[in-house]
Amino acid sequence: MPSLDTPLAATATATPGGEELGLDLPDFSSSLYKDAYSRINAIVIEGEQEAHDNYISLGSLIPDQAEELARLARMELKHKKGFTACANNLSVTADMEFAREFFSPLHGNFQTALAEGKVVTCLLIQAILIEAFAISAYHIYIPVADPFARKITEGVVKDEYTHLNYGQEWLKANLEASREELEQANRANLPLVRKMLEQVAGDAAVLHMDQEDLMADFMTSYQEALTDIGFTPREIARMATAALLG
């Protein structure tokens, strides 16, 4: 029940105004910012490239949907171009070697699953985990992005929802047959996402992206996707927290 003259008022007024959306922007021209951006931007570019490759690969496992997957893949390449332009705009060279290393554990797991013909695992990794990771990172980035990157990222995030949706729809339609593999794939891959978030926390902080915000937004996106697929709140809590605690 609300009462307004609470001690909270003091806390609220003591909070820097920059906490409000869009006000606390970093210095985009500083060398510190550019250095951190070279890695974050590379992760995004590599992520879009991986997504492209993964959707094309998924087309070989689900041939009747190869055309739709190729369409999604093309969108990822368009995003990659956009993010490359963002780096150019800030005169930053993306550290692609770092990014490839960053993605290598998830990349490896995807390739293994692909070789074994495991559609469910491949979809969970690409269409759910990576998409939810990307969407949450973009949500947190948009308010603190430079104006050029902001516009591009806003366009990208709308597309990414359609990709998340693609994976959700497929897994929803095949839930009962997929359930066990999904839970296993979740156990194997969700901790990797947590490690990836932890690995970029320092650079993200320079971009004024808070690690707790990133994790919380990811958890929300992931919960929404699993809810849509048909898992119950208790199952989701078990899947999400067990992996994060593990």
Add this chain to the structure above:
Amino acid sequence: MFGLIGHSTSLEQARSKARDLGFPEYADGDLDLWCVAPPQLVETVSITSLTGQTIEGAYIDSVFVPEMLSRFKTARRKVLSAMDLAQKSGIDITALGGFTSIIFENFNLLKAQQIRSTSLDWERFTTGNTHTAWVITQQVETNAPELGIELSRAKVAVVGATGDIGSAVCRWLSRNTGVGELLLVARQQQPLLDLQTELGEGRILSLEEALPEADVVVWVASLPQGLAIDPASLKKPCLMIDGGYPKNLDAKVAGGGVHVIKGGIVEFWQDIGWQMMEVAEMDNPQRQLFACFAEAMLLDFEGLHTNFSWGRNNISLDNMELIGAASLRHGFRSIGLNQVQLRQLAAA
């Protein structure tokens, strides 16, 4: 469909409830895990009015706990995410309960309409303050005479008088009830002067000055931590309506002629059959609930899918009368002195 956004009263209580509800991983999680956990729609319930009308509702736990109050960004995100979930769940009207309403107001979240991919539709939310204010006035009007306090001659102190609820209560007591004298207490002087001008009455006092004079004290501010009240300095009898959040007045002052009632709490005419309210510290959790929650139910019963209570100092007497009439019609009543208190009175 109505919605209620609530939270546990402490991390410890939240973890215990998580275990009971079948979320053992949350039960074992530390504060950091709770900070990143998404809101949960934990329960749906259907309730039937005295009129026979039945509506459906949902309880959303914001997964906020008061231990997060010092983390501004976390608290802000918790409230907005819970509202996002309510809106995505298709709930027509949702009340913000407990600290969520306070956080929304004090952190000025009206500026934060965009949360993730959702643009929040304010029309779907209500603070519930109009009903809370009305219920508090009923608690004063009904219970003061039970204690032998004649309101037309009584001094009524309103602590937190310039807040949304406090100012509405003052307006009602001044225009409708007609109390002997209003004692206006709040931290900021200018809003107090403005309120005094609007009411055309009321004496502005500090808390220390007001308490010994008051026959009735309406608390609609949370108690400052460490506040000590000397019960000996209070009038006997004295009626105290504890309308703040959290409610902790009883332990400080009750007894020896000082009678404390939990303010802004209503009782439904029959059991509601929900699990979540058991965690709220109600004497009868199956029937008692915060009036602000009940407002969402009332608005749904009445088909008033609008942000009936919104912003600050917008509560009109007309709206208080409207929601009050609906409250009675659908089977809510304001809680008053309990059986123990009444027995003590009779014995005295």
